[in-house]
Amino acid sequence: MLDTEFMRLAFAAGAVVGLLAPAVGFFLVQRNMSLVGDGIGHTAFAGVAAGYLLGVSPVLTALVAAVAGAVGIEWLRSRHQAAGDQALALLFYTGLAAGVVLASSAGALNVNLFAFLFGSILTVTREDLVVIGALGFGGLVAVALLYRALAGVVVDEEGARVAGVPVGALNVLVAGLAGLTIGLSMQIVGILLIAALMVLPAIASGRVAWSMRSSLLLAMTIGLASVFAGLTIAYYGDLPPGGAIVLVAAAAFAVASLVDAARRRV
Amino acid sequence: MPVAVELAGVSFAYRSGQPVLTDIDLTLEQGEFVAIAGPNGGGKTTLVRLVLGLARPDSGTVRLFGEPAHRFSRRATLGYVAQRAQLGGHGPVTVREVVSSGRLAQGGLIGPLRARDRAIVDDAIADVGLEGLARARLSELSGGQQQRAFIAKALAGEPSLLVLDEPTAGVDVESQESLALLLDRLHRDRRVTTLYVSHEFGAVETIVDRLVLVRGGIVFDGPPQSLPSEWHDPSHAHARH
Numbered sequence: 395m396l397d398t399e400f401m402r403l404a405f406a407a408g409a410v411v412g413l414l415a416p417a418v419g420f421f422l423v424q425r426n427m428s429l430v431g432d433g434i435g436h437t438a439f440a441g442v443a444a445g446y447l448l449g450v451s452p453v454l455t456a457l458v459a460a461v462a463g464a465v466g467i468e469w470l471r472s473r474h475q476a477a478g479d480q481a482l483a484l485l486f487y488t489g490l491a492a493g494v495v496l497a498s499s500a501g502a503l504n505v506n507l508f509a510f511l512f513g514s515i516l517t518v519t520r521e522d523l524v525v526i527g528a529l530g531f532g533g534l535v536a537v538a539l540l541y542r543a544l545a546g547v548v549v550d551e552e553g554a555r556v557a558g559v560p561v562g563a564l565n566v567l568v569a570g571l572a573g574l575t576i577g578l579s580m581q582i583v584g585i586l587l588i589a590a591l592m593v594l595p596a597i598a599s600g601r602v603a604w605s606m607r608s609s610l611l612l613a614m615t616i617g618l619a620s621v622f623a624g625l626t627i628a629y630y631g632d633l634p635p636g637g638a639i640v641l642v643a644a645a646a647f648a649v650a651s652l653v654d655a656a657r658r659r660v
Numbered sequence: 661m662p663v664a665v666e667l668a669g670v671s672f673a674y675r676s677g678q679p680v681l682t683d684i685d686l687t688l689e690q691g692e693f694v695a696i697a698g699p700n701g702g703g704k705t706t707l708v709r710l711v712l713g714l715a716r717p718d719s720g721t722v723r724l725f726g727e728p729a730h731r732f733s734r735r736a737t738l739g740y741v742a743q744r745a746q747l748g749g750h751g752p753v754t755v756r757e758v759v760s761s762g763r764l765a766q767g768g769l770i771g772p773l774r775a776r777d778r779a780i781v782d783d784a785i786a787d788v789g790l791e792g793l794a795r796a797r798l799s800e801l802s803g804g805q806q807q808r809a810f811i812a813k814a815l816a817g818e819p820s821l822l823v824l825d826e827p828t829a830g831v832d833v834e835s836q837e838s839l840a841l842l843l844d845r846l847h848r849d850r851r852v853t854t855l856y857v858s859h860e861f862g863a864v865e866t867i868v869d870r871l872v873l874v875r876g877g878i879v880f881d882g883p884p885q886s887l888p889s890e891w892h893d894p895s896h897a898h899a900r901h
Contacts, residue, residue, distance in 0.1 A: 542767075552742045556735065557817060605754045
């Protein structure tokens with residue numbers, strides 16, 4: 395399997411995505427914002443379509459759209475211009491509608507677009523890997539350096555705000571990282587399923603972890619294992635990698651739930 | 661005695677227009693332990709938000725240690741224990757992780773805590789009697805123990821003002837009184853100005869210096885002993901004697 399260059403590229407990019415998506419999604423899950431990734435994904439879809447229409451890299455336009463959408467939803471939420479779920483709905487449907495209209499205008503409602511929606515192991519190029527590696531590493535470093543601050547806001551957002559911690563800036567950072575993650579991950583997992591890779595490992599790890607730190611590290615481990623197993627299944631089964639990866643992550647959740655149930659019974 | 665908190669002629673209404681607080685004058689001296697009580701909807705939480713500088717009054721002034729509350733420069737020294745229902749995130753978190761987050765403002769946002777900060781965290785955990793449970797998951801503790809963890813979090817910030825908003829919500833009477841004894845000891849040991857806000861005050865009325873009853877305005881402000889007998893909370897043993 396690794397004799398072919400496209401699989402080596404897919405695994406290398408997948409390693410970054412498998413670690414970054416749960417690392418960022420962890421903080422969304424902890425703050426009861428599990429579905430935000432879906433809303434951002436639909437904005438990324440509009441970005442891909444805009445890229446086709448403008449004749450520039452759809453990856454680049456999706457990245458810009460995803461980060462802008464993520465920061466926008468946080469702005470709406472924090473300013474109480476809309477309740478969390480309303481801000482999400484606004485982004486979700488506007489992104490989807492804009493994507494369909496732009497893609498149709500560009501004549502791009504075709505197989506290439508489907509590769510972005512559901513992921514494709516054939517689409518990662520060496521240039522993509524450089525971008526995914528560099529930005530993904532930057533995202534992971536940001537999470538590592540600011541872990542204590544991000545965790546502190548999760549534990550007690552109001553208390554942190556009272557003590558003068560820049561809660562608004564940290565929330566925008568998480569939103570920006572979520573947009574970045576989705577922009578980087580869409581070729582591997584697909585726009586429609588990337589949010590699942592951000593959320594499912596974090597939910598699974600929460601069932602069996604013994605602390606917040608262990609929960610984050612376990613989520614990243616599950617994310618990485620899900621990507622590697624999913625890519626392998628996709629290669630041998632000729633399946634879309636996004637679906638295979640997310641089903642492996644869902645299986646990890648089922649196993650974690652069984653372990654949790656057995657532990658409670660003891 | 662220097663002043664910690666000062667509200668002068670404060671009125672506040674939300675956008676709907678109904679006034680929540682009208683013409684409040686209130687002063688807390690440094691080192692005082694004051695309970696603010698009153699019915700739900702009486703304006704207690706709004707009062708807390710004004711004191712902490714999270715909201716600004718429509719009229720009047722709110723000052724913290726001599727500075728306007730909304731521009732208070734030493735926010736890291738404000739310890740705040742929010743209502744329990746709002747705390748803790750949605751995943752596994754240990755007592756030590758909760759308390760460590762109380763050093764965020766002083767310890768800096770980037771990188772791990774330094775040795776001195778970790779020692780302060782350990783002291784705070786010991787101070788509330790949870791040293792044996794530092795590694796326990798918060799969700800495995802009783803309501804009273806969880807509240808102690810969040811009080812330790814506030815203490816880890818070495819506060820000059822400690823504000824507790826409905827700290828006994830959802831906690832049984834026995835745990836309320838145990839919490840009150842803890843607060844009494846902490847107040848005597850640390851001499852931190854403490855503002856205890858709750859719809860019920862029975863657990864703390866024998867230990868606070870002053871009791872303030874709020875119902876849109878201040879309807880009582882004085883030592884608990886001066887409170888009319890029919891206003892005492894009968895669910896607490898001391899009130900029945």
